[in-house]
Amino acid sequence: MSVIMISRGAHHKGEEVAEKTAQKLGYTCVSRDILLEASQQYNVPEIKLKKSMERAPGFLERIGFEKQKYISYVQSALLKRLKEDNVVYHGLAGHFFIQNISHVLTVRIIVDVKDRVSYCMRSEGVSAAKALDMLKKLDGERKKWGQYLYGIDITDPGFYDLVIHIQKLSVDEAADLICKGIEFERFKTIPESQQAMEDLSIAAEVKAVLMGDVPPKEVSAKNGIVTVTIESPVLKESGLFARVEKSAREVGGVKGVRVETVPYIQSVHIVE
Amino acid sequence: MKTTITRSMEKIVEDQILQWQKTRPRQKDVFGEVNVVTISREYGSGGVFIAEKLAKKLGYDLFHQEIIQEMAQSAKISKRIVKTLDEKGLSTLDEAISALINEKHLWPDQYLRHLMQVISTIGKHGRAVIVGRGAHVILPVEKILRVRVVCPLPYRIKNIARRLNVSGAEARKIVLKTDADRRSFIRKYFYIDASDPLTYDVVINTGRISYDTAVESIIAGLKTLK
Numbered sequence: 395m396s397v398i399m400i401s402r403g404a405h406h407k408g409e410e411v412a413e414k415t416a417q418k419l420g421y422t423c424v425s426r427d428i429l430l431e432a433s434q435q436y437n438v439p440e441i442k443l444k445k446s447m448e449r450a451p452g453f454l455e456r457i458g459f460e461k462q463k464y465i466s467y468v469q470s471a472l473l474k475r476l477k478e479d480n481v482v483y484h485g486l487a488g489h490f491f492i493q494n495i496s497h498v499l500t501v502r503i504i505v506d507v508k509d510r511v512s513y514c515m516r517s518e519g520v521s522a523a524k525a526l527d528m529l530k531k532l533d534g535e536r537k538k539w540g541q542y543l544y545g546i547d548i549t550d551p552g553f554y555d556l557v558i559h560i561q562k563l564s565v566d567e568a569a570d571l572i573c574k575g576i577e578f579e580r581f582k583t584i585p586e587s588q589q590a591m592e593d594l595s596i597a598a599e600v601k602a603v604l605m606g607d608v609p610p611k612e613v614s615a616k617n618g619i620v621t622v623t624i625e626s627p628v629l630k631e632s633g634l635f636a637r638v639e640k641s642a643r644e645v646g647g648v649k650g651v652r653v654e655t656v657p658y659i660q661s662v663h664i665v666e
Numbered sequence: 667m668k669t670t671i672t673r674s675m676e677k678i679v680e681d682q683i684l685q686w687q688k689t690r691p692r693q694k695d696v697f698g699e700v701n702v703v704t705i706s707r708e709y710g711s712g713g714v715f716i717a718e719k720l721a722k723k724l725g726y727d728l729f730h731q732e733i734i735q736e737m738a739q740s741a742k743i744s745k746r747i748v749k750t751l752d753e754k755g756l757s758t759l760d761e762a763i764s765a766l767i768n769e770k771h772l773w774p775d776q777y778l779r780h781l782m783q784v785i786s787t788i789g790k791h792g793r794a795v796i797v798g799r800g801a802h803v804i805l806p807v808e809k810i811l812r813v814r815v816v817c818p819l820p821y822r823i824k825n826i827a828r829r830l831n832v833s834g835a836e837a838r839k840i841v842l843k844t845d846a847d848r849r850s851f852i853r854k855y856f857y858i859d860a861s862d863p864l865t866y867d868v869v870i871n872t873g874r875i876s877y878d879t880a881v882e883s884i885i886a887g888l889k890t891l892k
Contacts, residue, residue, distance in 0.1 A: 500874075504863055549863075552818050556883065557869035562807055567890045571868070574886035578879050 396581045397476050397591075398572060399492065400484040401502040401548065404532040405513045407560050408503040412484035414569035419576070421480045424472075428488075432471035436602065443468055449535050463605040465543070470602035473595035479583055489554070490544050491598070495590050497583040499576055502554045503568065506561060589617065592647065596620060600642045608638055611656055618649035626655045675736045679743055683750050685727065686791050700891045701726075701792040702810045703884060704802040706860060709844035710822030710829075710837075712872045712880075713815035714797060719881045721795040724888075729788055731798035738781035738799075748783050755790050762786055766804065770856060778855050798848070802866065803856045811887050814866040815880065818873040 398415060402408025409425070416423035429447075433440040446464035469491045475481060476492065489500045505513075507529070514525035533549075540548035551557045556575060558568045575581070593615040600620050601613040612623040620642050626634060635653045642651040703720060707713025714730070721728035737743050751759060763782050767774060774782065782804050788794050789805040796805075802812040817825075819841070827837035852860040863869045868887055870880045 502863075506864060551814070551816050551863045551869040552871055552873065554869075555871055555874045557814075557863045557866075557871075559864060559867050559869075562867055563887075563890065570890045571883070571887055574890070575883055578882060580876065580879055 396576050396583055397479065397492070397495070397498045398482045398576060399489040399498055399500045400482065400572075401489050401500070401554065402484060403504070403510075403536065403549075404529060405510045405517070406503050406505045407513070407565055408484050410565045411501075411503050411558075411560070411568045411572070412482050414565055415572045416482040418569055418573050419480070419482070421482045422475075422478075424475050424481055424483045425485045428468060428472045428475065428483075431475075432467040435471060436467040438464065438467060447539075449539065459605065459609040462609065463602075466598065466602040466605050470595075470598040473591070473598045477588075477591045477595045479588070490540070492591070492594065495594070496587040497581055497591075499556070499572070499581050500554045501572055501575075502551065502557045504557060504559050506559075509561075593617065596645060596647045599645045600648065603641050603645060604638060607641060608634065610638075615648075618647055619652065620645075620648050620650070621652045621654060623654045623656055626657065675733075675740070675743060678733060679737065679746060682727065683746070686750055700809060700811055700888060701794075702789050702805060703795045703813060703888070704805065704810050705795060705797050705813050705815060706802055706866065707798070707815040708817060708822060708861075709841050709848070710826040711815045711817035712825065712877050716815055716870075716872070716877050716880045716884070717795050717797045719877060720884055723881060723885065724793075724795070726793045726795050727788075727791075729794060729796045734781070734784060734796065734799045734801075737784045738777060741776070741780065744780040744784050747787050751787055751790055755787075759783065759786050759790065762806065770803070772856065774855075781855075800852055800856050803852070803858065811868070811884065811891065812866040813884055813887075814863065814869045816869055816871050816873075818871075821873045 398412075398421070400408050400412045400415070402411075412425070413423050415421070426444075429440050429443045432438070432443055443464050446461050447468055472483070472488050472491060476483065476488075476498075479497075489498075492498050507526075510529055511522055511525045514520070514529060515522060518525065518528065520528065536548060540546050546553060556572070558571060560568055563571065596618065597613045597615040597620060600615070600622065601610055604610050604613070604622065608624055610622050611625045612621075614621050622638050622642060624634070624638065638653050639651045642648055703717075703726070705713050705717045705720075707716075717728060717730075720726070737747060748756070748759065763779075763786060766772065766782065772778070781799060785796065785799065785801045785804045788796060789801075789809060802810065819838075822841050823834055823837045826832070826841050827834050830837065830840070832840070849860045852858060858865055868884070870883060872880060875883070
């Protein structure tokens with residue numbers, strides 16, 4: 395009864411490891427279907443969601459909230475699936491969204507560059523040089539994505555519980571190792587960790603709902619009580635609190651809403 | 667002081683040789699071919715404690731970085747260790763070292779030659795946990811499980827401050843310096859980056875996994891490769 399998050403670069407065999415692990419454990423394997431679910435729930439083209447999860451924001455995207463909005467949709471759809479438990483998820487950097495949940499095992503799968511190149515050559519039908527070029531570009535984009543949004547390097551092993559190198563260890567053996575890892579007591583779902591996952595899911599859904607109206611600075615939840623922090627040029631703007639509260643309360647599982655504001659400009663006290 | 671160290675080192679070596687002579691022929695390893703675990707670690711990540719627990723649990727010999735270092739620095743001791751191999755072992759040892767030098771384009775000085783001989787001999791005897799000193803590069807990939815133990819810097823600073831009873835600032839300096847020294851050792855002799863996860867089979871993060879779970883994971887890895 396746990397969740398396994400498998401991170402992988404392009405052509406890293408993470409997908410195969412995830413599918414094998416899910417098959418061995420009898421878990422549900424989840425990946426890009428999250429995009430479809432998010433696209434249906436929030437009525438956004440799937441391609442926009444895909445791009446937002448794969449590419450670092452450009453100059454104009456950094457100014458507006460468009461990219462964050464799409465990411466929040468994906469985050470919300472993903473957490474909804476993860477709270478069902480017994481899930482193996484791979485790809486699209488989902489491990490960013492579930493920090494500090496004890497029953498989640500985070501794994502990164504890595505493969506030697508030469509193996510990735512031949513894999514890419516086969517699957518894309520390109521030359522070795524082109525394949526290497528493609529991989530470098532993709533890796534660069536993903537690295538920038540992690541750095542821009544979370545200030546971390548996604549290739550840093552310190553960000554995962556386990557990093558498995560597919561070389562001597564085959565895909566099947568890597569899946570075995572993950573299955574054995576998940577048996578440890580530390581990764582069993584307990585009521586507290588399940589509640590933490592539920593809270594994350596609620597907070598993500600509230601954030602996704604608010605993104606189209608009042609993009610919040612931060613949303614958190616504790617036992618169903620949601621705290622929404624918004625940046626507002628005018629403190630306690632009339633109607634703003636009520637609007638945020640009303641939207642948040644429409645999300646399932648929300649037991650209470652607290653709205654806090656952070657002013658754009660800090661107040662200045664003039665001492666005479 | 668040097669004499670004392672050498673004497674105690676000679677005693678350690680003699681004990682180890684005796685151990686190899688007494689137990690090796692009778693012990694067949696449950697893990698088959700892969701019966702050596704190399705542990706590379708970030709300073710303060712608890713890699714040494716994991717190695718100790720692992721060796722104890724598996725009944726393997728533990729070779730600390732300091733022991734290997736002392737063995738490799740003495741021509742007499744390294745020769746004594748190499749002599750524990752039979753004729754076949756000796757001839758394949760030379761072949762393996764020459765192949766490694768060619769493959770990695772190494773320029774070994776006397777110390778590196780001794781280090782490669784000592785580590786290769788330990789590898790040939792098997793049933794060992796070897797900490798640091800580039801053992802993961804020296805030994806043949808198919809015969810070992812290469813483990814790297816990492817941990818986020820703030821945790822490591824805390825661990826070292828507690829272990830050495832020093833301030834956080836002092837611990838930070840020690841951690842960064844030791845990491846840099848280890849990285850430069852590996853880079854100097856083997857031209858690789860010690861922190862590159864692609865040079866290991868498994869990387870375990872003790873910031874998120876307990877030492878006991880890490881030990882169990884490594885054993886699971888060995889069983890998987892059986």
